[in-house]
Amino acid sequence: MFDVSFFLRQNFARVWAMASEKLTSLEIGCIYSVTITELLSQNLGISNSMNHVGPSMWPNIEKLCLSVDYITDAMVGAISKGLASLTHLELQDAPIIEPRFSFDLTNVGLQQIKHLSKLKHLSLVRSQEFFVTYFRRVNDLGILLMADGCADLESICLGGFCRVTDTGFRTLLHTFSNLNKLRVFHGIQLTHLVFHDISATSLSLKHVSLRWCSLLTNDAVKNLSLNKDLSFLDLRDCRSLRDEALQAISTIPKLKTLLLDGSDISDAGLSHLRPMIMNSLVSLSVRGCKKLTDKSITVLFDGLSKIELQELDLSNLPYLSDTAVLQLTRSRFAISELRMRQCPLIGDISVMALASMQVNEDQRHGSSLRLLDLYNCGGLTQLSFKWLKNPYFPRLRWLGVTGSLNRDLVDALARSRPFLHVACHGEELGADHWDNSDILYMHHYDEVDEFEQWLFDGEVEDDEDDDMADAENDGEVIL
Secondary structure, eight states: OOOGGGSOHHHHHHHHHTSOTTOOEEEEEEEOHHHHHHHHHGGGTOOOSSOOOOSOSSTTOOEEEEEESOOOHHHHHHHHHHOTTOSEEEEEEOOSSOOOGGGSOOHHHHHGGGGOTTOOEEEEEEOOSSSOOOOTTOOHHHHHHHHTSOTTOOEEEEEOOTTOOHHHHHHHHHHOTTOOEEEEESOTTOOGGGGTTGGGSOOOOOEEEEETOTTOOHHHHHHHTTOTTOOEEEOTTOTTOOHHHHHHHTTOTTOOEEEOTTOOOOHHHHGGGHHHHHHTOOEEEOTTOTTOBTHHHHHHHTTOSOOOOOEEEOTTOTBOBHHHHHHHHHHTOOOOEEEOTTOTBOBHHHHHHHHHOOSSTTSOTTTTOSEEEOTTOTBOOTHHHHHHSTTSSTTOOEEEOOOTTOHHHHHHHHHHOTTOEEEOSSOOOOOSSOOSOHHHHHHHHHHOOHHHHHHHHSSOOOGGGHHHHHHHTTOOOOO
């Protein structure tokens, strides 16, 4: 790992000339597209401004992931012609201004991808991190030209293709028979017609993400649910989806991850997911579904004897209160990730209930939670910090709070729990893979149960709490 910006453009080729010919995977987080174009042009024997360093660069590369300033026809053409062994290509840009024609992707550039005959995974995304912009020079024709090759594509991700309509997206579904992963972001012209005849294809989609597709309706989900092998479904910010969509989703037997952020669903509609929570669903997000209330927890969990659910996102629900969390803790299910950020009615009672929660008689209080996000919850005070200290939440690795009003208290908590990542600036929590340090972190409590000691002796004699006590004396804090 190194910072590409440390190298002058004219010297960059010499650096990469030292790379092993056995290199098969390359990921660069930030680089100019023109640099990539010039590097790969050497493979084609094209003269350029860089110093000549050798006949071929990255001859065996199979996976290439780049984050560039602009995705351009020239760069895509150089990649397609110079890296014939590619099976995995991910390109993302984040323009700060609207790209000019010569610094943009057009139908001509997209067509060049068909030369990558071994390609199985393709991702082309225009991020709106800095500027709201799209691939305005690509339309359905570009998709049709690209689909003329790459017959073995198994995964495709398209983000920001605002001029591609149902015709273009249907081409993907009807052309690539091996496709099992489809992701579309900001598909502002994508409607339910994309999936209306999906049953006529031989597709077996397992992963579908249709985020920020504002025209998507319940009918699209009904047709999509005919794919009984679906295990991942992301419908975040598809704001036209209502309870009828949940009824269709409930018929997907293998679904493990369901993301419904910002949809127009109700407590009654959520009840359709009860069988899935028992049998298959591992992760559920209803963040920003404004109609949901405390009753949503009751309809999901009340009376269930077992669940598969491990990750639950209840963030940004204005009507969610401590009552819902109490209902959740009574269920005694082993949820490992709980997000409740920006819930104004969540208070100290929720933290105390979660800290005291026992999954079964053998496990410790609050033992199942590895991630707890309480950022900007309106009812939390310094009392909650007492329940976030050892020995409560012994498996907790990620904690989200608002620490601006008493940073000393937050810092003291972080020092007292060195394995706990405390985030207090609103950043999203979590990682792709959890670490395996539970045994290292837990071994102190195998010898002395500090919770029981606190109950019987009236206090926990732990020097590391001194900082916490000093910070608490400074006054009340809102997490």
